[in-house]
Amino acid sequence: MIVTRAQRRVARGFLAASLLLVSLLPAVAAADDSAALLDISKYRGKVVVVDFWASWCGPCRRSLPWLDGMQRKYADDGLVIIGVNEDNTSEAAEAFLQNVPVDFEIVLDLAGDIAREYELIAMPSTYVFGRDGKLASRHLGFKTAKQDEYEALLRGLLDTGTAASERE
Amino acid sequence: MAATDNKRKRRAGAPQVPGNIVQGLAAATCSLLGTAASMPVAAEEEPQWNFDTALLYYGESDERVQDLSFNVLARRMFPDDKILSLGLGVDSLTGASPSGAIPQNEVQTFTRPSGDEVYPVAPGELPLDDTFLDTRYALTAGWQQPIGRLYTGSAGISFSTEYDYTHAGVNFGISRDFNKRNTTVSLGAAIARDQLDPVGGAPLPLAVMGDLGDLSNRGEDTEEKDVVDLLFGVTQVINERFLVQVNYSLSDSSGYLNDPYKILSVVDPTTGNAIARTPGPGMGPLHEYRFENRPDQRRKHSVFLQGKYFMDGKVLDMSWRYMTDDWGIDSHTLDATFRWPLGERSWLEPHLRLYTQTEADFYRASLPAGELPAYASADYRLAAFDAFTAGIKYGRRTSSDNELAIRLEYYRQDGDIPGDQLFGDHSSDVLYPGLDAIIVNLSYGFDL
Amino acid sequence: MASTRRLALAAAIAMLNGTACSSLGVEPWERDVLARDEMQLVTDPVQASIDDHIYFSKEASSGGRGFGGGGCGCN
Numbered sequence: 001m002i003v004t005r006a007q008r009r010v011a012r013g014f015l016a017a018s019l020l021l022v023s024l025l026p027a028v029a030a031a032d033d034s035a036a037l038l039d040i041s042k043y044r045g046k047v048v049v050v051d052f053w054a055s056w057c058g059p060c061r062r063s064l065p066w067l068d069g070m071q072r073k074y075a076d077d078g079l080v081i082i083g084v085n086e087d088n089t090s091e092a093a094e095a096f097l098q099n100v101p102v103d104f105e106i107v108l109d110l111a112g113d114i115a116r117e118y119e120l121i122a123m124p125s126t127y128v129f130g131r132d133g134k135l136a137s138r139h140l141g142f143k144t145a146k147q148d149e150y151e152a153l154l155r156g157l158l159d160t161g162t163a164a165s166e167r168e
Numbered sequence: 169m170a171a172t173d174n175k176r177k178r179r180a181g182a183p184q185v186p187g188n189i190v191q192g193l194a195a196a197t198c199s200l201l202g203t204a205a206s207m208p209v210a211a212e213e214e215p216q217w218n219f220d221t222a223l224l225y226y227g228e229s230d231e232r233v234q235d236l237s238f239n240v241l242a243r244r245m246f247p248d249d250k251i252l253s254l255g256l257g258v259d260s261l262t263g264a265s266p267s268g269a270i271p272q273n274e275v276q277t278f279t280r281p282s283g284d285e286v287y288p289v290a291p292g293e294l295p296l297d298d299t300f301l302d303t304r305y306a307l308t309a310g311w312q313q314p315i316g317r318l319y320t321g322s323a324g325i326s327f328s329t330e331y332d333y334t335h336a337g338v339n340f341g342i343s344r345d346f347n348k349r350n351t352t353v354s355l356g357a358a359i360a361r362d363q364l365d366p367v368g369g370a371p372l373p374l375a376v377m378g379d380l381g382d383l384s385n386r387g388e389d390t391e392e393k394d395v396v397d398l399l400f401g402v403t404q405v406i407n408e409r410f411l412v413q414v415n416y417s418l419s420d421s422s423g424y425l426n427d428p429y430k431i432l433s434v435v436d437p438t439t440g441n442a443i444a445r446t447p448g449p450g451m452g453p454l455h456e457y458r459f460e461n462r463p464d465q466r467r468k469h470s471v472f473l474q475g476k477y478f479m480d481g482k483v484l485d486m487s488w489r490y491m492t493d494d495w496g497i498d499s500h501t502l503d504a505t506f507r508w509p510l511g512e513r514s515w516l517e518p519h520l521r522l523y524t525q526t527e528a529d530f531y532r533a534s535l536p537a538g539e540l541p542a543y544a545s546a547d548y549r550l551a552a553f554d555a556f557t558a559g560i561k562y563g564r565r566t567s568s569d570n571e572l573a574i575r576l577e578y579y580r581q582d583g584d585i586p587g588d589q590l591f592g593d594h595s596s597d598v599l600y601p602g603l604d605a606i607i608v609n610l611s612y613g614f615d616l
Numbered sequence: 617m618a619s620t621r622r623l624a625l626a627a628a629i630a631m632l633n634g635t636a637c638s639s640l641g642v643e644p645w646e647r648d649v650l651a652r653d654e655m656q657l658v659t660d661p662v663q664a665s666i667d668d669h670i671y672f673s674k675e676a677s678s679g680g681r682g683f684g685g686g687g688c689g690c691n
Contacts, residue, residue: 123689409650415680
């Protein structure tokens with residue numbers, strides 16, 4: 001409940017910031033993610049893959065083992081995979097993960113707020129951010145035929161970053 | 169709850185590719201099996217075969233038609249979201265079907281379609297022709313795959329054969345998603361060529377039923393029929409728990425559309441009695457009967473509306489189909505099923521179907537002597553009638569995650585012959601006693 | 617306050633820009649119910665075929681059902 005004028009001003013400021021993000025994402029997602037629901041700023045310097053999945057989505061389920069493989073393969077090179085789960089209950093997500101365990105970070109998005117923030121238009125969707133925190137690529141759907149292509153993209157992003165960070 | 173939820177979702181995680189036309193149109197062109205709109209997928213996502221099998225018994229009362237059939241649908245998904253479907257069906261048909269002749273107060277004699285035999289019908293009995301012992305085999309094959317991100321294409325073939333009838337058809341379909349896949353527009357086409365080899369040859373239009381051994385009233389040995397079906401449909405997600413579909417379909421049949429075994433009784437317009445005749449030197453009909461004749465074209469328009477509504481675990485499925493054709497037949501079909509989960513593994517699904525149709529322009533319960541229209545048929549399937557089906561289905565997911573179900577249904581048809589077609593002391597109930605049938609269907613679905 | 621009203625209007629515009637162009641439907645992540653087996657337009661294709669064949673043999677109408685749409689909406 002907002003009572004004081006100061007609190008109202010803060011609320012309005014927050015609303016303005018959120019609106020700015022909503023209308024500018026995904027282009028600016030990483031640049032100003034201090035106010036974002038999913039904070040990936042702590043992974044600046046690494047290649048971040050944000051993958052939206054759900055237990056009721058067939059292609060999403062096919063993508064998890066592959067993402068897990070990528071995480072294991074490139075973790076040392078600076079790859080971070082975050083699986084954002086869009087199930088309605090945490091039980092559904094947990095039950096699924098018991099059958100298909102993965103090593104990467106899982107974030108529960110029960111109300112769909114993160115999906116809304118990212119303006120998701122398909123399930124699954126994968127957003128890849130470069131080491132600079134900028135959105136490098138967005139994939140709609142998951143096709144096993146394109147696995148090599150996805151991996152090549154990740155390797156490309158991992159390689160550029162390594163060179164840059166070595167300079168530092 | 170969560171574990172079961174997951175298990176159900178394991179099998180329920182259909183690849184959600186839009187549907188396949190083979191299902192819709194193959195059925196329309198009378199082939200036995202169609203392929204699936206979507207298929208169950210296991211958690212491991214290993215490519216594997218999914219089988220749906222069904223055993224069906226259909227039995228009409230009063231020693232009429234009985235059918236025992238076995239059907240299998242095998243589906244396999246290939247990466248990415250490509251589906252191969254193969255279907256096989258075997259039907260064993262026995263029993264008798266009304267020939268179109270009406271009961272009389274005296275003995276009637278009919279010559280079989282082959283011309284080799286005659287059979288009597290007692291006074292007051294509905295004449296049935298029981299030369300329907302036959303086995304039918306049907307095959308379908310279909311392929312479905314995404315084209316780009318938003319299109320899905322499909323193609324299939326269908327084939328069926330029985331001793332006097334062969335069907336062959338191809339079908340194609342394409343659908344596209346709009347509005348974040350909330351809207352799907354589909355187009356489908358199916359073409360079929362059927363061939364009939366009626367026993368004894370196809371009778372000449374409205375020819376008189378001949379004596380034993382007399383096949384002079386027959387025409388060709390082989391007849392053909394072509395069917396073209398077109399479908400346009402829109403599926404729309406209304407909200408999280410409500411889905412609707414609207415379809416318009418057009419069906420054009422041309423060629424030999426008669427039933428070569430159906431006849432009409434020729435009657436005296438005043439008394440309603442059959443016209444007596446003297447059979448030839450051997451044996452033959454004691455009264456006059458004529459073989460039916462239908463137009464050689466038929467165009468049907470159908471509009472179909474379906475809604476599926478989810479309410480706290482229960483699903484209500486309702487549909488309405490309106491059909492109108494250039495034979496003068498209009499029909500309405502209302503169908504409703506309600507799936508009721510029982511516990512975590514099983515469900516109950518009551519079903520009600522209501523059907524009504526008007527008669528074909530050329531439907532005649534009997535032919536008054538002296539009248540010889542271009543087209544006439546006493547086939548009860550072209551008469552005006554109401555029908556309903558009431559049934560219940562019980563399904564259960566087994567411990568190995570396969571699905572077992574049993575369905576019991578009762579189907580009843582009640583006809584009503586218009587007054588101007590009743591002559592003498594004819595009564596509608598006697599001429600058209602309707603149909604009573606039970607359906608028992610066992611099904612089993614499993615993965616290999 | 618006028619500025620609050622302006623913000624509310626901006627919010628509405630931003631939301632409209634961000635959401636679907638159609639007023640009917642759900643977001644891609646809200647299709648869990650639609651993905652269920654029992655929510656597909658044809659839940660049992662073999663049964664649908666069998667029934668269609670029975671009614672085609674006993675009545676003057678056939679077909680009508682279509683294909684496509686609904687479901688998970690994935691890929």
